[in-house]
Amino acid sequence: MSMAARRGKPKIRPPRKLGPDTSIKDTWTKLANAIREIQNHNASKLSFEEHYRYAYNMVLHKHGDQLYNGVKGLIAEHLDQLARDTIVPTFPRTSGSSSRGAEAIERAMEGDRFLKAVKGVWDDHTGSMRKLKDVLKYMDRSYTTSAGVPDIYEVGLTLFLQHIVRATPIHTHLIATLLSQVQLERDGETITRSTVRECVDILLRLSINDSNVYLADFEPEFLRRSADFYKLEAVTMLEKGDSALYLRNVERRLIEEADRTAHYLSSMTTNPLQDLLVEQLLSPHLSAILDASTGLTSMVDTEKVGDLRRLYTLLLRVPENIGRDALRLALRIDIEERGKAVNQSATETPDNDEDPKGKGKAKESNALSSALRWVQDTLDLKDKFDQLLAQAFGNDLSVQTSINEAFQSFINATPRAPEFLSLFIDEHLKKGTKAKTEDEIDQALEKTIILFRFLHDKDKFERYYKNHLARRMLYGRSASDDAEKGMVAKLKVEMGFQFTQKLEGMFTDMRISSEGATTFRNYLNRHGALPFDLSVNVLTASYWPQAIAAASTCTFNSTLAVATSTFQRYYDSRHSGRRLTWQGNLGHADVRVRFKARTHDLNVSTQALVVLLLFEDVDELSYEDIQAGSGLADAELGRTLQSLACGKFRILLKTPKGREVNPGDIFAFNDGFTCPLAKIKIMQVASKVESPREREETQVQVDEERKHVVEVSRLRRTR
Missing domain, CATH: 1.20.1310.10 (Cullin Repeats)
Structure with missing residues (x-):
């Protein structure tokens, strides 16, 4: 066995008890002097073990109250001295909620000096308290626990609160200076953020009524002042009448205040402050902004x-x-x-229902x-x-x-x-x-x-x-x-299948008609050709618009009638029980017309072709003669004659001249017509945009169809 093992573990010796010649009074006096030396930053001259023994013996001999209260008194006394000597001389002299230039700089500097003094006292005090806490460790472990009182360090914080932070007039200057520094920064001045942050941390560290001094004393006043400031700023900015500028300012303020709470105020203030900004800058002014x-x-x-x-x-x-x-x-x-x-x-x-001036x-x-x-x-x-x-x-x-x-x-x-x-x-x-x-x-x-x-x-x-x-x-x-x-x-x-069913049926008709053209040509090859090419579209009446599917009066001359009869026989040979109604208003024709100067190929409507064919044997016809020969109704005849006699290419000449066609007018074939074009397309005069009268007719038809839909719907509900 080694020598160290034979000797055993060393023992910690307890502090020596008071001797018969050492009184409690003397012990306290020595300890009090040592505490003052610690507070005056002379702790290096002291024996930690000796003064720890003094505190130990006082507690051991049932004098813990004297020790506890005596230390409290010394701390309070020291704090009062620090307040008089260090803080009070730095009270800011300038005042005012808003200032500019040199005055603002001076306010910022004085405020910073004052806050640094408070922070200096705090550092001095907490440094002393940490040393005292070590000296009085036995008291905290034994006496404070049994007596149900806070340990000495917490007592030191409470005394700092009472004798510095909430002492009059330090408290007033402290809160006012913190608010002033914030306002100076809001006004665009530069402050020392770190100094403000250090004092805010002090307020956060000190407790009062289950809260801290920051929440109890500073934040309510800070939010109140902020509300007043931004309420006034909103009115001032809105008076400029520039919503974009106002919103940019609101955005800037929101960012600034978020940065402020993040860097030197408390994050606990972030949400209340942001809500306050919205409440003052946005909520009451939505109409003004928009x-x-x-x-x-x-x-x-x-x-x-x-x-x-x-x-x-x-x-x-x-x-x-x-x-x-x-x-x-x-x-x-x-x-x-x-x-x-x-x-x-x-x-x-204007609508084109009436056209008195042509x-x-x-x-x-x-x-x-x-x-x-x-x-x-x-x-x-x-x-x-x-x-x-x-x-x-x-x-x-x-x-x-x-x-x-x-x-x-x-x-x-x-x-x-x-x-x-x-x-x-x-x-x-x-x-x-x-x-x-x-x-x-x-x-x-x-x-x-x-x-x-x-x-x-x-x-x-x-x-x-x-x-x-x-x-x-x-x-x-x-x-x-x-x-x-x-x-x-x-x-x-x-809209679904029902909406487009008829539209798709129209495509089907055109496709079938196109496919049937070959069959019709084969039929003509077997039964004799026509004097001209004929192309027919067979339309299912229920698919096509009523205006197109409705019967149109038009009298075809003998040549055209032969062609339509031929197609009728061809169609009857392929279908039984179906009836064809010829719609002269929907077709078009290519016809070669000989004038004095030259021959032109005209592309015209079928109705225009019927009218032109009336002039094969005569040079001049009245409106009434043309109507009798063509069988066209007044509206269709008027549009057809306008296209032939009043348009760009005047195949017919009208007497009297003018753009309007009226009963009694006389029409003559324009034998002297000239045009550099070999092929001419003569558009049928037709309205693309409905006239008021046509719109009324359309509305009546739509209302009638809707009535049937409503009646069917009611019938279904009844069933």
């Missing part, structure tokens, strides 16, 4: 995406969705106002341009707000709903919206439009579907679309069959 001359409407006009994004982000901070709802309402009002302007521009073009063609062109412009303006407006929705409003579904509601409102405020939309599609799908790629056409049609979704009167749109589609198909004006079928497919996706 409705100002530089508010939402101006931002949209100038496409200030950044300002709009900031507006949206800030209004989201307003509690209970009040800010978002205000934005949604303002957006809806703004869009509806813009929509009213679009609607107004569309209604400024300007019907110009009016017709203006009416069509107005209809197309209405759709394009609406699409441009929708594109604008779709972009803003994505770039500024974060594709917020509630905001999107408000935008869609606004478009639905102003689009349906235009009774002619279904007609305009169908005309726009017609313009993109027919031949002769400005050169566009298939992608451009498809993109335009895709956008029209968006507007179609907003329409209430989709049945009215169907009527217009069917009419326009029929004309494109029958007159060979469709630019692309694929585009036509693609558009119908889009409508089918939106």
